[in-house]
Amino acid sequence: MTRNEKTRKLERRQQRVRQRIFGTPARPRLNVYRSQSHIYAQLIDDTSGRTLAAASSLDEQLRQSLKSGANVEAAKAVGKLLADRAKAVRVEAVVFDRGGRLYHGRVKALAQASRENGLKF
Secondary structure, eight states, X not given: OOHHHHHHHHHHHHHHHHHHOOOXXXXXXXXXXXXXXXXXXXXXXXXXXXXXXXXETTSHHHHTTOSOSSSHHHHHHHHHHHHHHHXXXXXXXXXXXXXXXXXXXXXXXXXXXXXXXXXXX
């Protein structure tokens, strides 16, 4: 399978997920994006098109303590930071958008860390 086919299939999975999952002000969408070197997460209110909170392995708070932005430990730290920022904007429940990726590895670690720190989904 060529790289173009893989990216095309990933984009189709993302579109399929976005048709079903919709973030509201009461339950925003927790969107996860992972690249080869970092992981990013956002809480998005799709009705107004606003990002309520965001965290990534590039944040100043995490860069000092992380060895790499592309491992499970970094994903756990991003999940904890996002849950803390969600509490600051009074968000308790979210819908999870894994971005067409498998619920495994870094995506799973981020989800579990945010659950452990107070987010419900």
